[in-house]
Amino acid sequence: MRFLRLLANGLICGIYFCFLLALLVLDLNINHQAGFLDYPRLAFFLFPTYGLLAALAAILTASVYRFFVTRPPHKGFLSPRFLTLGFSLLTLVYLVVFRENTIHFASFFTPAVRRTVQTQMAVLFISAAAGLVLLIRYFHRKRCTALLGSYLAAAGIAFILACFLRSGYPAAERPFRLSNLEAKQIARRVTILNLEGLSFDFVFPLANKRLLPNFTYLMENGSWGHLAGFTPSDSAVLRRTLRTGKLPGKHRRFSDVRYKIPGFPGRLEVVPRFILFRQLKRFGLLGIEPFDPPPAVKDIEMIYGEEQAVVVRSEEHSALLAETAETPAAPAGDKLFLSLYKDLQDETAPICRHLQSALTRDRTAEERAFQAKTDVPPQLFVLTLDGLADVQSYFYKYSVPSEFGEIRPDEIQKFGMVIDRYYQYYDQIISKYTAAMKDDEILIVCSPYGVEPLPFWKRLVEWVLGNADVSAYHEQAPDGVVFFYGQGVAHGRSADGFRLADIAPTLLYYAGLPVAKDMDGFARTTIFTREFKERNPLITISSYEDVSVRKSH
DSSP: OOHHHHHHHHHHHHHHHHHHHHHHHHHHHHTTTOOOOHHEEEEHHHHHIIIIHHHHHHHHHHHHHHHHHHOHHHHOOOHHHOOOOOOOOHHHHHHHHHHHHHHHHHOOOHHHHHHHHHHHHHHHHHHHHHHHHHHHHHSSSSSHHHHHHHHHHHHHHHHHHHHHHTTTTTOOOOOOEEEEEEEOOOOSSSEEEETOOOOOOHHHHHTTTTOOHHHHHHHHEEEEEEOOOSSOOOOOHHHHHHHSSHHHHHHHOSSSSEEEEOOOOOOOOOTTTTTTTTGGGTOOOOOOOOOOOOSSSHHHHHHHHHOOOEEGGGGGGGGHHHHHHHHHOOOHHHHHHHHHHHGGGOOOOOOHHHHHHHHHHHHHHHHHHHHHHHHSOOOOOEEEEOHHHHHHHHHHHHHHGGSSOOOOOHHHHHHHTTTHHHHHHHHHHHHHHHOOOOTTTTEEEESSSOOOOHHHHHHHHHHTTTTTTTOEEOOOOOEEEEEEETTOOOOOBTTTTTTGGGGGHHHHHTTTOOTTTSSSSSSGGGGGGHHHHHSSOEESOOGGGEEEEEEOO
């Protein structure tokens, strides 16, 4: 009978913890309009995993507590002491997870939402602290079981209050047009090479060895510096910020996938971190599907389109690229691979398939985009390549073996130059675009994130999950790079302090278009020459969501 009482109280604690996790899930998915039934649905889904684990932890904690504290056992089936201790400790554990997630996903929260989240945290912390205080008073002063019962009711009210605060999240702003904006015709051209994964940790040493002449040329004849991103360092989210000048809390792109939960009618775009939530997919409990929503706010391509300017971007060929990635490399791809990695042409290691796939994907995207740029010279050209980021995640340990302990010398000799040569490939691409530049054109070479070695604990996790070859990541948003070169750009000027959100307003300023005040980034005019700034004053508007840009006649 005692065991059944212990089990029942532990399961109640587990259910309570699942409701807390449901609140966390809904807090992160700010695009989802949370309903009252969403909490029990998510709690029911989470109970077979996190609920049972929380129940087990509560039972073990209670058993240890009883071993050290000898008190008369409670006669009722439900124990207010057990539940008070369990609810309080589980709330504190939850708040640690909650805080880490809100820090990691801070870019999702506008100031209004951030204040709501902080209020939730304060309410739940007060609830947990009050439970521990009452428990201490119960044992050291007057033993009033009713007081503990009142606390449990108050804990439920605190949770309901936190849910009520979540229901007050502001919905995504609906664009509405108030007026037309006449802007002068765009006379200057902008080319953006978004080469994801670039890091000065590789650029500087290779440039010093004179292996990256075109990167060196950009540094000597333009402005450059570190580019600060943000977490979550998800490529789809970062690309949207690059093009809108707004953080995710405003542009509302949170992921390139959606999560399907059994019994839950909606789709989630974000799942919590630090509790292995995604691994529920391995148990068939979590479905993942691709997701590419339409833009919620205007990006630079839409602004240029309203101006009836010609825009070319590499993602227009995404379907063709996906098809290419599943087929063997074309002869031109083989030729490129041999020019860079002739010594690996007969290598059969599985890791080399990632290298071949990345190189083929980048070559295909770049050639098709450059051909489109040649056919109809655009006012705005955006090319995104992600091959280097993929290659670095697998080959990083061979370039920086000192960070990973013992690695076989023959593997270092074989794969140690893979990343360096990929940088040289990107250097060739930069040469191609600088040679094709017009007098009225600016070139922006950037990467929204760098790369850093995988921590030891995360390597263990990847090994357990079957990804032992992964050795680098960018989840913590290490600094990327940015280079500006072209008409009006100052030579040798530092661009340090640049943020990803600053690129869109800066290029709008360069093109002669107004900069919106509701952008999270700023037009960094310091990279331009004094003469250019004197001829081109900064013009601002409140928001591009409220106007339609039209050419003046």
